[in-house]
Amino acid sequence: MNTNILFKIDKKTKDLAAKKAKNQGLTLSAFLRSVTKAYIDGDLDVEIEVSQKTGKSIEAGVREVQAGDTANHEDVFARLGV
Numbered sequence: 001m002n003t004n005i006l007f008k009i010d011k012k013t014k015d016l017a018a019k020k021a022k023n024q025g026l027t028l029s030a031f032l033r034s035v036t037k038a039y040i041d042g043d044l045d046v047e048i049e050v051s052q053k054t055g056k057s058i059e060a061g062v063r064e065v066q067a068g069d070t071a072n073h074e075d076v077f078a079r080l081g082v
Helices: 010-024 028-042 052-066 075-080
Strands: none
Touching: 010 028
16 A cells, blocks of 8 residues: 655755666655665665754753653643643
């Protein structure tokens, strides 16, 4: 059974990817299926670059979790008055 994945991407990037795939004899859909399978199979690694500010925020969050400074969802909702 197949399913659809919808995501937003700017038109220029989509068009360039489709053109490159076509030059390699693929549709954009076939290329994306291939890349997705390679990712699942561990044949493709992805690195995500974040800004220095975001990186520091993530590091601070990791330190909080490691120190046990966390709250369950009930406490968070209570603090928010939800």
